Amino acid sequence: MQWALLVVLGLIAPNVNFNPGVPQSPHLHQVVGGNAFNVTMDPNTDISTTADCTTCTFTEDFSNYWTAVLYFKARNGTFKGVPQKGNVGFETANGGGQTVYYTAYGGSNKVNVTAFKPGFRMLVGDPFARTKDVVSPKFRQLTYTCLKTASTRTGETLYFPNTTCAVGLMSNVRFPTCWDGINTDSADHMSHVAYPTSGTFESGGPCPSSHPVHIPQLFYETVWDTTKFNDKSLWPTDGSQPFVWSNGDPTGYGIHADYVFGWKGDSLQRAMNANCDVSCPTLKTQTIAQANKCVKSMNVIEDIDSWLTSLPVNMPVTYS
Numbered sequence: 001m002q003w004a005l006l007v008v009l010g011l012i013a014p015n016v017n018f019n020p021g022v023p024q025s026p027h028l029h030q031v032v033g034g035n036a037f038n039v040t041m042d043p044n045t046d047i048s049t050t051a052d053c054t055t056c057t058f059t060e061d062f063s064n065y066w067t068a069v070l071y072f073k074a075r076n077g078t079f080k081g082v083p084q085k086g087n088v089g090f091e092t093a094n095g096g097g098q099t100v101y102y103t104a105y106g107g108s109n110k111v112n113v114t115a116f117k118p119g120f121r122m123l124v125g126d127p128f129a130r131t132k133d134v135v136s137p138k139f140r141q142l143t144y145t146c147l148k149t150a151s152t153r154t155g156e157t158l159y160f161p162n163t164t165c166a167v168g169l170m171s172n173v174r175f176p177t178c179w180d181g182i183n184t185d186s187a188d189h190m191s192h193v194a195y196p197t198s199g200t201f202e203s204g205g206p207c208p209s210s211h212p213v214h215i216p217q218l219f220y221e222t223v224w225d226t227t228k229f230n231d232k233s234l235w236p237t238d239g240s241q242p243f244v245w246s247n248g249d250p251t252g253y254g255i256h257a258d259y260v261f262g263w264k265g266d267s268l269q270r271a272m273n274a275n276c277d278v279s280c281p282t283l284k285t286q287t288i289a290q291a292n293k294c295v296k297s298m299n300v301i302e303d304i305d306s307w308l309t310s311l312p313v314n315m316p317v318t319y320s
């Protein structure tokens, strides 16, 4: 089986404390991609024409990719941000960044995928989920990998592992791969996309008739450098694990991620058609050092680096 994997490295621009369209987000996020990201993003604006730099390695990619951020909760109840680190091959990325994969098709039926359109946006996951039955089967493939080495890629769990991870904790987000073919967004940012009716994208599962158009599989890998918290004497005494998402989730089930499409012109479609494998000669690239220069200041100034008495935006930690 031939996988068409387009790997985009997005470095972190700032830690930005908002959701587009909402003056201040209910919880802290990290954003990578083009610098058109803003508190309000007009869905009728093609951000590939308004951004003027990107933290991605492919310079025609002004999309925005974002996730919540991870905190360590100490025994005394204070919180400390968990730094990110670069994935294998991207160790010099500013702030660690995020690796984004676009896969052109899965399975043996070799379905061609249709690239996203300007204004396309989607969200996957439920920040309020705290149990498996809420996340599964509604969201598939939102997982964690406890890294024994930088290249560990097995043993994914749906929840935060309750053991220390020698090299760090990787969060993995795979988005739905079927589109209704009409709407670039929806009120919940989800209804316009769907998972295959059976199997997975990887196994070539068919799209439902309501969402017949195969779109590339978007997949984020984010590596959290949990290693400085590996001393078990810092961990909770009840045997639970100490990490929480900025959305107040101590279980891991509340993992979620957002995407706003922003590739220039037909560049993503060309890359998908070219069946690129990791590198892609049809696309223009920049070095990590060049990408590191694309920065944007924080929209909401908050202390996110010291030991905090509460999560940013006073987000409570909730167990149900």
Ligand SMILES: *[C@@H]1O[C@H](CO)[C@@H](O)[C@H](O)[C@H]1NC(C)=O
Pocket (backbone or CB within 6 Å): 036, 038, 039, 040
């Ligand atoms: C961001 O949005 C604000 C408020 O809508 C606007 O004033 C500002 O010009 C925008 N900045 C950029 C870089 O688009």
Ligand SMILES: *[C@@H]1O[C@H](CO)[C@@H](O)[C@H](O)[C@H]1NC(C)=O
Pocket (backbone or CB within 6 Å): 074, 075, 076, 077, 078, 234, 307
């Ligand atoms: C809370 O615990 C952390 C980790 O042990 C420590 O660094 C910090 O100083 C403590 N804060 C207070 C107020 O005791």
Ligand SMILES: *[C@@H]1O[C@H](CO)[C@@H](O)[C@H](O)[C@H]1NC(C)=O
Pocket (backbone or CB within 6 Å): 110, 111, 112, 273
């Ligand atoms: C997919 O696209 C390729 C190249 O554009 C084309 O040769 C092939 O026939 C297409 N396959 C299907 C199933 O449409």
Ligand SMILES: *[C@@H]1O[C@H](CO)[C@@H](O)[C@H](O)[C@H]1NC(C)=O
Pocket (backbone or CB within 6 Å): 162, 238, 239, 240
């Ligand atoms: C750790 O997680 C495993 C798998 O979910 C579970 O069986 C075990 O009870 C957990 N241990 C603790 C101390 O929570």
